Amino acid sequence: VARQELNLGSRSVTLKQVATAANLHISTASRALDPSKSWRISSRTVQRVRQAAEELGYTPDLVARGLKRGSTTTIGVIVADLENTFINPIIRGIAGRLERDGFVALVAETLNDHDRFVRVLGHLLSRRVDAVVCSAASLGDAPLLKRAVKEGLPTVLVVRGLPRSGLPSVAPDDGLGSRIAVDHLHALGHRVVAQLKGPGNISNFVARTRAFDARVAELSLEDATADETAAEPTVEEGRRVMQLTLERSVVRPTAIYAQNDMLAIGAIDAVRAAGLECPQDVSVIGFNDGPFSDHVSPALTTIRIPGVELGERAAELALELIQDSDRRFPPVELPVSLVVRESTMPPAYA
Amino acid sequence: VARQELNLGSRSVTLKQVATAANLHISTASRALDPSKSWRISSRTVQRVRQAAEELGYTPDLVARGLKRGSTTTIGVIVADLENTFINPIIRGIAGRLERDGFVALVAETLNDHDRFVRVLGHLLSRRVDAVVCSAASLGDAPLLKRAVKEGLPTVLVVRGLPRSGLPSVAPDDGLGSRIAVDHLHALGHRVVAQLKGPGNISNFVARTRAFDARVAELSLEDATADETAAEPTVEEGRRVMQLTLERSVVRPTAIYAQNDMLAIGAIDAVRAAGLECPQDVSVIGFNDGPFSDHVSPALTTIRIPGVELGERAAELALELIQDSDRRFPPVELPVSLVVRESTMPPAYA
């Protein structure tokens, strides 16, 4: 019994050995073991082969199969930064969806460095991955990725889209998120707001900025946003830019729209460092609702993106593209939603 | 220039084509491109081959190479749960170290399910990974992993060791961590303490429990630990067990040793739910110092494990094992350290 559960298959047992053990030709064994071919084989033979395989502990060599078939049932996943925990749900979603089809994810990191991006992509190409799902695209990366597509590598963007590139993408509805955020602050009574902008070379932040500006104008709110932009979407940068916002604004905003949770957390730090309180003096709303956003202090009001689903949908597209690489998919935008917690409240004067 | 940067190599360009373009035999081209063989080739020829490869955009087919060489420069990484953000630094460490040697990590998840573990391991075997780094081992898993070793798959454990299994491992010094934690609470003046135990089938929690018990006895502290153990190291379970601890203890502990940060966060929730305050009424110390532990409320006092380094060292061992699979490594224990933040303070009566 225990013996059975531990049966992993032997690396060294080859299909030929199975065939020999079953007194059959290797290709018969091959077909017997392939569910899509075994109907051509007498069921008695199939049984015989299966049993021989079982007894010897045969494991198909996926490398050899990959060479022969020209496909590896592997897809490359390119992420910007593995320490950025909000991508965990994305990876989970991708891996989960892939598993159902027997695919596996090869995860590689770019650290937002373009040279690394090029190298990583080349490496994945070299590994003959069947497709790539990329959540690390910066705005200048379209030509690079299109080059990969031209090489016959199906490519799907996730989270970070590349507008007007024609590349299939699955991204959160950033415009909607900004509008929901601004509306929330407006409804609470805030009249002077500011945003903490993420890097301008990432589509999501551009879209969030634009939609925020538009909504703020529509609602005739006062915009106290600083000129400075966060160089990276990190806690440190959030702290830095928030400090600048506080120092330089002629009239202090009572609410901050941070373009992601990291920036929001940094902003809250800066608020405290300035001797103020969040949310009493300054409300802060974030974006993403990553792990822990509900446990920071104060619990973060934020825009939730459906992380796992983004990953799943992206993997799904990749899988379909593998089947038919000529298919075209319009960009997918998944809805986001408001999660109200403790970091926002009506302004003091309301 | 831009053209150059985008040069990813063509999937379809084969070594043979390069050889033909250079008017050479394929095996000469092969040697010319292999740094460890190219010294046998006239440098003029090497140049010629390199140039041809460059111009055609040749990319070595790592699948074919893998089949031929019998190794894939790929190592499998088995983790319990991708959503558990404290493994991010581990993965980062592993991937970072591997990259230096041109290796790549194939990440797979077990969800702490034994059947999945078996399947995952079999799959990695099938993919012919050159080694496995596993941070998902439960106490019963030694036979399974040893089976893999017997199949010729170098295996190293990271974070979660398997004592007396003989399997190489790189883990935090859990005993030290417990002692540091208890000493910290003791130094603050606490006399009645309790621990929140993680699952008993994971070596780290067992070791932490044992060392805690020993230290508490040495210092003659009163132990108000509940019988109940967390079924998983999660916030929810921390909440549940802490509630039980509060309800059932005859004399309420003034300080809690949570065996990881998740449990600690849950414990703090439960403290609040009971109408108490952390740290004023109950101090809480955690373990791991994962991402965000410094931003929860109150900022968590905890035992820091060197996540990235654990990953790096584990990858290092795996790499060495690949070179010489007969090598034996004694278990490595990396030191942990106390990080004092806001969740601990002297007891009210001190």
Next chain:
DNA sequence: CTGTTAGCGCGTTCAT
């Protein structure tokens, strides 16, 4: 239904 043959792309003998 089953056996035969021919490679996938590459590295490594063994010759020359």
Next chain:
DNA sequence: ATGAACGCGCTAACAG
């Protein structure tokens, strides 16, 4: 210093 030939393990024609 280079070429020829073989085979890694598997699958996909093409027989029969």
